[in-house]
Amino acid sequence: MKGKVFIVGAGIGGVEFLTVRARDLISVAEVIISDALVDRTLLDLAPEKCDRIIAGKRGGQESVKQAEINQMLVEYCLKGKRVVRLKSGDPWIFGRSLPEILALQEANCEWEVVAGISSAIAAPMLAGIPLTEVDASSCFAVMTGHDLDRLPWEAIAQIPTLVILMGTNNLARLLAKLQGGKSADTPMAIVRWCGRVEQQVWTGTLADIQSKLPDGSLSPAVIVIGEVVKFHEQLSMQGERSLENFEQSPEKENFALQGKTILVTRSAGQASQFTDLLIGLGAKVIEMPTLAILPPTSWEMLDRAIADLANYDWLILTSANAVESFFGRLQKSGQDSRALYSLKVAVVGRKTAEVLANYGITPDLVPVDFIADSLIDAFLTGNHVLTGKRLLFPRVESGGREILVEQLQQHGAVVEAIAAYESGCPEAIDPLALEAIQNQDLDAIAFASSKTVRHFCLLLDRVASRETWQSWLASVKIASIGPQTSSTCHELLGRVDCEAEEYTLDGLAEAIAKKLKT
Numbered sequence: 001m002k003g004k005v006f007i008v009g010a011g012i013g014g015v016e017f018l019t020v021r022a023r024d025l026i027s028v029a030e031v032i033i034s035d036a037l038v039d040r041t042l043l044d045l046a047p048e049k050c051d052r053i054i055a056g057k058r059g060g061q062e063s064v065k066q067a068e069i070n071q072m073l074v075e076y077c078l079k080g081k082r083v084v085r086l087k088s089g090d091p092w093i094f095g096r097s098l099p100e101i102l103a104l105q106e107a108n109c110e111w112e113v114v115a116g117i118s119s120a121i122a123a124p125m126l127a128g129i130p131l132t133e134v135d136a137s138s139c140f141a142v143m144t145g146h147d148l149d150r151l152p153w154e155a156i157a158q159i160p161t162l163v164i165l166m167g168t169n170n171l172a173r174l175l176a177k178l179q180g181g182k183s184a185d186t187p188m189a190i191v192r193w194c195g196r197v198e199q200q201v202w203t204g205t206l207a208d209i210q211s212k213l214p215d216g217s218l219s220p221a222v223i224v225i226g227e228v229v230k231f232h233e234q235l236s237m238q239g240e241r242s243l244e245n246f247e248q249s250p251e252k253e254n255f256a257l258q259g260k261t262i263l264v265t266r267s268a269g270q271a272s273q274f275t276d277l278l279i280g281l282g283a284k285v286i287e288m289p290t291l292a293i294l295p296p297t298s299w300e301m302l303d304r305a306i307a308d309l310a311n312y313d314w315l316i317l318t319s320a321n322a323v324e325s326f327f328g329r330l331q332k333s334g335q336d337s338r339a340l341y342s343l344k345v346a347v348v349g350r351k352t353a354e355v356l357a358n359y360g361i362t363p364d365l366v367p368v369d370f371i372a373d374s375l376i377d378a379f380l381t382g383n384h385v386l387t388g389k390r391l392l393f394p395r396v397e398s399g400g401r402e403i404l405v406e407q408l409q410q411h412g413a414v415v416e417a418i419a420a421y422e423s424g425c426p427e428a429i430d431p432l433a434l435e436a437i438q439n440q441d442l443d444a445i446a447f448a449s450s451k452t453v454r455h456f457c458l459l460l461d462r463v464a465s466r467e468t469w470q471s472w473l474a475s476v477k478i479a480s481i482g483p484q485t486s487s488t489c490h491e492l493l494g495r496v497d498c499e500a501e502e503y504t505l506d507g508l509a510e511a512i513a514k515k516l517k518t
Contacts, residue, residue, distance in 0.1 A: 003077035009116015013195035070103035123194035123222035128235030157181020161226035187229035256513035258282035288433035296419035387412030394420035450488035
């Protein structure tokens, strides 16, 4: 089967800035190799089994070498995979696409480039700055601020409007170069995180812009220089009036987390229902994968149980991962949901039941409280006999609910707890998440399981001392989905600021909104 690599422009933010072609390719990708600046919500458009690889490429931070990226593209393509190489903005505008294409050509791999919306065009537009205007700007130039000595500054100074990408780290030198040919009172603007909730715009002149900027990194940002910057205040007023109307409208109540930034710990490569929920409440969400869902050490015991399904009385499923792993292995054996005709199914949690419904099965038992430890009460209050009953319990290989197994056994059940998957810790912390933690740009961190708490701490232990990274969290609210997760938070983080009343993702979002409102 012949593979193909699609070098795709991801635009400047979420799905609303994607081309239809880009969205369609992501939705059928088998492998995505993404730059660090790409909005993580775009990765959730991909199929669940798609391999997602973050390839770095952020200035001043450790990133995957270009040669390694080239090799990955070639190897996956030669394996017959449909590969999406996702690049922020447009692939042809400082996107380093040519080395990748040359490597693909040399290996006789098929490739295609898909255009995206570049921040060079979008940032000025979203800041109310027209790049061309009859009297003020007959043309504009786009350049990078990385290697300033290579540029012809005398000629550049004659161009009415300049757009500079990746220039804030060299801002002082850049201003000195420009003032050699442009007037010190030439207007300029810096647009940070264009197209996102946290977009900011600073305006000034070549002479005074530095005095108007906050301390710290401004990256990622676009610099616009020229007389057209004067239109910013006038052309952005409509947007400001719209915001004022929103602030005064009753609809604001639907955006309880407007302006808040939430860090969501989650499984790497899994679509995040919780992220969508928080965004719907107006929050900015930063995702930090803390769980890598892996196969168990061996499939032998689960395969043996699947071959013997007719002799079980109950199937116990306590997570969406358990559902997906079990049914994936069931299908691998050549069977489908009909193989469960003689079993009753018990699940813990609404999400688990929703995933189970994808396989055409409605559970026979769901505890009122969405925690595994309440399952035993549900059996007893529902007058379900456990004595002598054989229960199949596919679960995580390590750290899987021993108390539940013991309680079921104490009531006479024969429980076979079998490894169906493993949840390991990712090798490294997501760079965007680390930056937000270090800069203390978070309002809350949400934990939906004890293991996400443990892996969160382990990942931070790899980059700083425990005392150092705990100081980064001093003003951040710690939110937990339920009692077990809260216990782990107290053990490792020393506190819990809010706990969901209903042990669901909806309940967790509600708890965060209530806490941040006070």
